[in-house]
Amino acid sequence: MNEASLIGLCAATVSFGALLYLAALGEMVSEKAGILNLGVEGMMAMGAVTGFMTALEFGNPWLALAVAVMAGALTALLHGWFTVVLGAEQVVSGLSLTILGLGLAAYLGKNAVGRPPGAVLAPVDWPVLSDIRWLGPVLFQQSPMVYLSVLAGVVVWFVLSRTRTGLALRAAGESASTADAAGHSVVGLRLAAVAVGGGLAGASGAYLTLSLTPQWAEGITAGRGWIAVALVIFGAWKPGRVALGALLFGGTLALKTRLQTFGVDFSPILLSMLPYLLTIGVLVVISIRARNRPSPAPASLGIAYRREER
Amino acid sequence: MSDIWKRFPGVVANAGANLSVSRGSIHAVLGENGAGKSTLMNVLAGVYRPDEGEVRVEGVAHRFRTPADALAAGIGMVHQEFRLVPSFTVAENVVLGAAARILRRQAIEDEVADLAEQFGLATRPDRPVWQLSMGERQRVEILKALWRDAHILILDEPTAVLTPAEADELGVVLRAMADAGRSVIFISHKLHEVTGFCDEATVLRGGRTVAASVRVADTDAGELASLMVGSSPMTTERPPAHPAGPPLLEVSGLSALGDRGLPALQSVDLTVRSGEIVGIAGVAGNGQRELCQVVAGLRSATAGTVHLAGDDLTGASPRKLFQAGLGYIPEDRLGVGLAPRLSVVDNSILRTYEAHRRGPFIVAERAEAHCVDLVERFGVRTGPLDDPMAGLSGGNLQRLLVGRELSGRPRVVVAAQPTRGLDVQGVKAIQDLLVEARDEGAAVLLVSEDLDELLTLADRLVVMHDGEIVGEFDPTTAARSEIGEAMIGHGAGVGS
Numbered sequence: 046m047n048e049a050s051l052i053g054l055c056a057a058t059v060s061f062g063a064l065l066y067l068a069a070l071g072e073m074v075s076e077k078a079g080i081l082n083l084g085v086e087g088m089m090a091m092g093a094v095t096g097f098m099t100a101l102e103f104g105n106p107w108l109a110l111a112v113a114v115m116a117g118a119l120t121a122l123l124h125g126w127f128t129v130v131l132g133a134e135q136v137v138s139g140l141s142l143t144i145l146g147l148g149l150a151a152y153l154g155k156n157a158v159g160r161p162p163g164a165v166l167a168p169v170d171w172p173v174l175s176d177i178r179w180l181g182p183v184l185f186q187q188s189p190m191v192y193l194s195v196l197a198g199v200v201v202w203f204v205l206s207r208t209r210t211g212l213a214l215r216a217a218g219e220s221a222s223t224a225d226a227a228g229h230s231v232v233g234l235r236l237a238a239v240a241v242g243g244g245l246a247g248a249s250g251a252y253l254t255l256s257l258t259p260q261w262a263e264g265i266t267a268g269r270g271w272i273a274v275a276l277v278i279f280g281a282w283k284p285g286r287v288a289l290g291a292l293l294f295g296g297t298l299a300l301k302t303r304l305q306t307f308g309v310d311f312s313p314i315l316l317s318m319l320p321y322l323l324t325i326g327v328l329v330v331i332s333i334r335a336r337n338r339p340s341p342a343p344a345s346l347g348i349a350y351r352r353e354e355r
Numbered sequence: 356m357s358d359i360w361k362r363f364p365g366v367v368a369n370a371g372a373n374l375s376v377s378r379g380s381i382h383a384v385l386g387e388n389g390a391g392k393s394t395l396m397n398v399l400a401g402v403y404r405p406d407e408g409e410v411r412v413e414g415v416a417h418r419f420r421t422p423a424d425a426l427a428a429g430i431g432m433v434h435q436e437f438r439l440v441p442s443f444t445v446a447e448n449v450v451l452g453a454a455a456r457i458l459r460r461q462a463i464e465d466e467v468a469d470l471a472e473q474f475g476l477a478t479r480p481d482r483p484v485w486q487l488s489m490g491e492r493q494r495v496e497i498l499k500a501l502w503r504d505a506h507i508l509i510l511d512e513p514t515a516v517l518t519p520a521e522a523d524e525l526g527v528v529l530r531a532m533a534d535a536g537r538s539v540i541f542i543s544h545k546l547h548e549v550t551g552f553c554d555e556a557t558v559l560r561g562g563r564t565v566a567a568s569v570r571v572a573d574t575d576a577g578e579l580a581s582l583m584v585g586s587s588p589m590t591t592e593r594p595p596a597h598p599a600g601p602p603l604l605e606v607s608g609l610s611a612l613g614d615r616g617l618p619a620l621q622s623v624d625l626t627v628r629s630g631e632i633v634g635i636a637g638v639a640g641n642g643q644r645e646l647c648q649v650v651a652g653l654r655s656a657t658a659g660t661v662h663l664a665g666d667d668l669t670g671a672s673p674r675k676l677f678q679a680g681l682g683y684i685p686e687d688r689l690g691v692g693l694a695p696r697l698s699v700v701d702n703s704i705l706r707t708y709e710a711h712r713r714g715p716f717i718v719a720e721r722a723e724a725h726c727v728d729l730v731e732r733f734g735v736r737t738g739p740l741d742d743p744m745a746g747l748s749g750g751n752l753q754r755l756l757v758g759r760e761l762s763g764r765p766r767v768v769v770a771a772q773p774t775r776g777l778d779v780q781g782v783k784a785i786q787d788l789l790v791e792a793r794d795e796g797a798a799v800l801l802v803s804e805d806l807d808e809l810l811t812l813a814d815r816l817v818v819m820h821d822g823e824i825v826g827e828f829d830p831t832t833a834a835r836s837e838i839g840e841a842m843i844g845h846g847a848g849v850g851s
Contacts, residue, residue, distance in 0.1 A: 209454040216440050216451050223438040226402070227452025227499075228423030339442055339485055352402075 050306065054299055055183040062288075062295030063187070063194040064252050068273035069280070069287050070194070070201055071245025075121070076277055077205060078238030079218035079345040082124050083139030086270030087146020088243045092117040092250025094150040094157070097261040100254075101163035109164060110251050117247015118240040120146055125239035129232055132349035143270070151263040162259040166190060166252075190252040197245060202284040214238055218343035221350035231350050246270065268317075269298070275324040281331070281341040294320040359408035361394050368394035369405070370562035374540075376507065376555075381529055381539045383549040383571070385583055386559035387778060392542045393435070395559065396509050399540075400432035401425030412507070423452070431500025432509040437492050441485035445478055449498045471498055474531055489640070490521040497528070508532065509540045514548055518638045519843055526552040546576040558582040593811055593831070594790045600629030603798035604650070604767045609659035610822075611649050619645040621822040622659065627767065627798040632789065634813030634830065635802045638842055642822035643802045644686060647771045650800070651683040652676045653691075664766055677706055682765030682797075684757055686772045688749075692756045695745035699737050700726040702744045703759055733758030734784065750781025757785055761792050768792050768799045774808060786812060806835065820844045 068085050075082045082088075096113030100106055124142045127133040168186050175185040205211035216224035217234040225231050249269075254261055272294055279294075280287030297320055301313045331340055361369040369391045376382040386392045397403045399410060401419030410417050412428045419425045422432075439448050446464040454463070464480040471478045476494045484492060493513060500508050510529075514522040529539050529552060541553055549556055550571055556579060558566040566582050604627040613619030620642045627633045635643050648654035650661055652673040660669045663679050671679070685691040693702050703726040704711055711721040726740055735754045737747055744752065757773065770789060774782040789812065793799050803809050809816055810830045818826040818841040826841040 207458050209456050209458065212443075212447060212451055212454060212458060216443070219440040219442055220438070223440050223451070226422045226432075226434070226438045228421065228426055229452055344441065 050303070052179060052182050054303055055179075056187070057299035057303075058292060058296040059183055059187060059191060060257060060295070061298040062292040063191040064249055064257060065269060065273055065276055065295055065298075066288055066291035067190070067194045067197060067249035067252065068246045068270055069276035069291060070197055070284065071117075071242035071249070072273055073242075073277045073280070073282055073284065073287055074201060074205075074214075074245070075239050075242030076346055077218045077282060077343055078214050078235045079221060079343055079348065079350070080125070080128055080235050080239050080242075081135045081139060081347045082121060082142070082239060082242055083136060083274060084120070084124055084142025084146060084270075085246050085273050086266055086268065087143040087150075088117045088120045088246035089146075089250035089253070089266045089270045089273075090150035091120045091146045092247025093254040093265055094154040094250075094261060095247075096251030097162065097254035097259075098154065098157055099163075100165075101157060101160065104164045106164040106166045106255050109255055110166070110248065113247045113251030113255075114244040115247070117250065118244040121239045121243020121246070122236065124243075125236045128349065129235040129239065132351055135347050135349075147264070147266075154261045154263065157261040158263070159260070162255070164255070165259045166256040188252065188256040190248070190256055193248070197248075198284050198288055205284070215343070217350075218345055221345050221348070225350070225352060235350075246273070249273070272298075272320050275320055278331075278342075279320075279324045279327050281327070282343065283341070290323075293323070356395070356399060356410050357408060359395060359398055359410075360406045361391075361398055361403055362406055367562055369398065369408075371408075371564075372559060372562060373564040373567055374399075374557050375568055376538050376540055377568075378506075378538055379533050379536050380554040381533050381541055381552055382568070383553040383556040384540060384542045384559065385546075385549060385556055385579060387583055390559040390583070391562040392559055393511055394562075396432060396511055396540065396542060399425065399507075400430055400509055402432075426452075426503050426505070429504065429506035430509065431503055431505030431507070433493065433496040433500065433511060433513060435511040435515065437496055439484045439492055439495060442483060444481055444483055445487070445495050445498075446480040448484055448495055449480075449502050451499075453503050467498065467502070470501055474501060474535075475528055489516040490518065490524075493517070493525070494528075501532075505537070507538045507540065509542070511542045513541065514543065514545065516639065519839065522548065546579055549579065550576050594794075596814060597630045597794055599631040599814065600796060602626045602628045603664050604800060605660075605662040606646075606650065607660055607662075609646070609649060609661065610657045611645050611654055612657060613642075613645055618657075619822050620649065620656075623819075623822075623824055625800075625817065625824065627800050629766070629796045629798050630793055631814040632793050632799040632801050632812050634809035634816045635800065635819055636806055636809050636816055636838060636842060637819035639804055641819045641842075643819055644771065645822075646819070647683075647686070647769050647800070647802055650769050651681065651685070680763075680766035682760035682763070682768040682792075684760055684768070684770040684773045686775075686802075688752055688756055689745075693744055693752060696743050698742060699730075699740045699744055699747070699755065703729050703755060706759060707763065729755060729758045729762055732762070733788070750777045750784070753777060753781060753785055754788075757788050761788060764795065765792070765797055768797050769802075770799065771802045772804065773801070775804065782808075806838065810835075818842055 068089055072082060072085055092113035095116035096109040099112040100109040124138050127138040128135045166189050169189050171185040175181045205215060213224060213229040214234050217231045221231045250266065253265055276287055276290045276294055279290040297316055301316050304311055304313050356374040359369045359372045372391060372395050374395065384392050394403065398405045401422040401424050404420065417428050446467045449467045450463050467480040476498060478491065478494050484495060513525060517525060533539055543549055553571050555568045556571055557564060557568055558579060560583060606623055606625040609620055609623045610618065611620040623646060637643050645654055649656050652671055655670055660667055663681060666679060668676055668679055689695050700722050704722045708717060711718055711725060723740065730737060733754045735751050737751065774785050789799055789801065801813060813830050816828045816830045817824050818838060820842060821844060828838055
């Protein structure tokens with residue numbers, strides 16, 4: 046292993062970390078409002094394909110990103126319609142959304158398979174900073190999506206913990222009847238959170254096809270949406286911890302493709318289990334600690350709310 | 356509020372109820388369970404929309420569509436089940452729904468502390484609510500209403516969760532609010548509180564107003580009570596005493612931890628003999644619940660033993676205890692006692708399905724026959740027996756549960772709050788069943804928050820405080836005041 050490949054590993058860790066972070070942040074927003082959306086994988090696929098195709102058609106990567114965000118949000122709102130408005134079982138609806146999203150993306154992208162990208166989000170070259178040894182290539186020559194994911198993290202943290210809207214949104218996820226009694230629209234908050242979650246998942250998908258691996262192929266999301274779902278639990282529903290987890294899990298993704306080049310004889314399949322094993326570990330810790338304190342999970346997560354029900 | 360009607364599927368909760376509250380007064384709304392008090396208040400607070408009727412606040416007619424509309428008109432409600440977010444701090448809970456766009460934690464904590472001080476409410480704004488006692492949580496609820504500048508504050512059975520000392524403090528706070536020109540609506544069925552803190556009273560019965568804005572000074576508890584129950588005031592007589600036999604339930608040196616891992620039971624010794632009812636009195640949360648759970652095998656003991664008819668069954672499984680002759684009527688009927696979504700038949704055989712099976716299968720006819728038998732013997736009014744249990748009324752749910760537990764002629768019966776929330780007939784039916792079980796030789800341990808019930812039914816009465824048994828009384832001779840003193844740990848400075 047040489048210096049260049051180590052820098053490459055670190056840079057890839059940051060890239061994959063940002064990819065996971067965008068999706069996980071979205072899922073976290075949705076879950077904070079009490080809606081579990083297991084359709085992340087489907088929403089990412091929708092974002093990936095619509096972003097890629099918009100780039101093919103119009104050649105503008107930013108327009109492509111915007112379309113991907115919209116597509117993710119609209120896909121998520123389907124889940125929102127079923128679970129928030131109709132009160133359907135969230136797990137079932139979310140799983141259906143994954144299947145629907147993956148299938149629909151494959152159908153829409155039929156003619157885009159194997160085509161060169163219409164536009165890409167070119168890496169940002171920060172003046173001065175990008176020339177720093179080590180840090181430059183790892184942190185300051187990344188895709189704009191990496192910087193946007195950091196910005197998204199800060200915005201989500203601020204909104205959730207420092208604004209009225211965030212307080213209301215968290216209340217909707219902890220105790221929907223309390224939020225309702227306090228005069229907030231639980232349906233509105235939850236739909237908005239689901240849509241924001243879908244938008245971020247869509248952005249994550251677009252990061253894949255516009256920047257990270259600029260092409261479209263069926264199944265390009267490769268289970269990363271599921272890692273994002275696990276990451277929310279791993280990060281205990283806190284934006285900062287989710288970011289740390291994203292780097293850790295991103296590291297395993299980056300390492301997976303490089304193990305052989307490093308000459309390490311370790312199965313990449315076992316490595317890809319690592320995020321889930323770590324998440325199970327965190328769940329164990331949470332349940333042990335739950336004897337003395339409430340779980341960090343939003344208390345109304347997964348529970349539909351209807352007002353005139355006693 | 357005039358001529359309010361509110362119907363729920365199968366029930367008319369309000370059938371032309373009226374209520375008029377004047378500014379600066381504490382107004383009691385009285386009625387039995389099911390009289391429509393809570394529904395009427397939920398209509399006033401915008402939780403329910405009335406089917407008919409009019410709500411006027413300071414002369415202006417309102418049609419509240421949401422609790423927010425009611426709040427905007429200055430009506431705040433403190434629900435029986437608190438509407439608080441346990442993981443939020445006191446301050447966050449208080450400002451929820453009425454916060455500035457950007458939250459500065461320190462600033463809101465200071466503001467909430469100022470508001471609390473203004474009305475003499477002791478609170479700690481930076482604490483998460485899950486760490487607080489019930490009395491403190493209630494103060495947070497009141498602060499929420501005050502924060503929104505509510506001029507009419509509705510309290511739904513506010514003292515049900517309080518110690519007597521906390522209840523008195525609440526009375527002082529409410530008076531301070533009334534003196535400041537706000538109106539307080541106080542829902543209760545405890546008459547001594549009504550005569551203690553309230554200025555006026557409105558009595559509901561069967562969804563209708565039977566007495567509107569009676570001045571409390573011009574009436575007395577007896578008159579209010581007869582208004583509440585209508586033509587047939589409840590007179591419960593002591594069932595004739597019965598000679599007690601050998602001890603069937605013996606608890607010795609029993610200690611256990613509560614839900615938060617703190618000691619909840621401390622070295623409790625208790626014996627219940629065949630043919631007697633031992634009542635446990637105490638303010639909620641002093642170990643009664645944990646005692647029942649340990650005896651029923653649902654909580655492990657950290658020390659001590661439980662003997663059933665001479666056999667050591669400490670830490671035995673609920674199934675083994677049932678086979679050894681324990682009948683358990685849990686406090687949480689729908690959570691622990693019954694499975695609401697299963698059918699009436701399935702619920703009736705939950706304990707005894709072994710008797711209705713052939714190989715691995717339940718024989719439907721036998722199960723149904725058992726259920727029909729229970730329903731007839733215990734007077735349960737049900738719809739089709741295959742329908743979910745949840746469709747039954749509270750009294751009928753409890754009859755089925757009590758019937759199921761008593762039908763096997765248990766030697767020991769543990770009954771936790773068996774009559775809570777039932778109407779008069781339901782209470783009477785359940786009490787009769789317990790007395791009947793006793794007369795047939797069962798040892799009955801009865802936990803209740805209703806001292807009158809304990810004084811009527813129990814042959815011996817023990818008082819629990821802070822996880823310990825602090826006194827034993829003969830219910831035929833004991834003075835209520837003595838029992839009350841024991842319940843609050845001999846009165847001196849406890850609970851404040």
